[in-house]
Amino acid sequence: MSGISSDVIRGYNDTMILYLLLDEPSYGYEISKRIKQLSNDKYIIKETTLYSAFTRLEKNGYVESFRMEDKENVKRRTYYRITEAGKTYYKEKCEEWYVTKEVVEMFIQAGNLHTAEGGTTIL
Amino acid sequence: MSGISSDVIRGYNDTMILYLLLDEPSYGYEISKRIKQLSNDKYIIKETTLYSAFTRLEKNGYVESFRMEDKENVKRRTYYRITEAGKTYYKEKCEEWYVTKEVVEMFIQAGNLHTAEGGTTIL
């Protein structure tokens, strides 16, 4: 019922992933958990969506993958690291976001005041 | 170069159209012009996108179409009128927008201050 339709987020999944890779490399499962946490359970990315995003991002040169060979438990994880191109792309998407927001809100009526419950508001 | 990628707007085209139908019925060409105007040329909806949106909206019962038979010049236009279901759907999408915005902005870094040039800001 109350959730975000995938059509809206479409095209921003990549941006979210890149954001989470800005600080340090990560891998699929961790990324999905962090998206869930950061969004306060409002958005849960589907596994297939996530992994296909990784593939696309790597193909476009926005991330690089590497295997972390842990001595103890050889967890066969594929880690991803953001590239310079990825950082640039991320910034572009951020810029684009503000334009998009501006445009969409021309067509949105502020029905009732929306105070984000417990939400940290950026900007 | 600088434009809104269709993947972002995807799913909000319908909402935009419904918004423009709230006051009075309208038709394809006029809607497309008004979207262009309202967005300050930042978003120009493609014809095919627009007309397929109309079809979808009507199929879902959000709009009703009718022919305006003008006496003078018989302009074969198809007008669309928003239904009650359409108004409800529009409101839902507005609600959803705030949630979406909140979520996306968790992943967006406010690089540089974004003062909308000449833009009317809702909320």
Add this chain to the structure above:
DNA sequence: CAGAAGTACTATGTCTGTCGTAGTAGCGAC
């Protein structure tokens, strides 16, 4: 100690909305 739940993926195919291309047709302007 077995089975469930969690971790970490891959493969395959479907669906939907957008978009490219093209075509039709009437009207006014130059």
Add this chain to the structure above:
DNA sequence: GTCGCTACTACGACAGACATAGTACTTCTG
């Protein structure tokens, strides 16, 4: 007389999201 504007329709392609399913290894639980 054809160019641009209006007002569409038809068809096909594409990409991102998603459903479903399967593999495999680990850890927790009764």
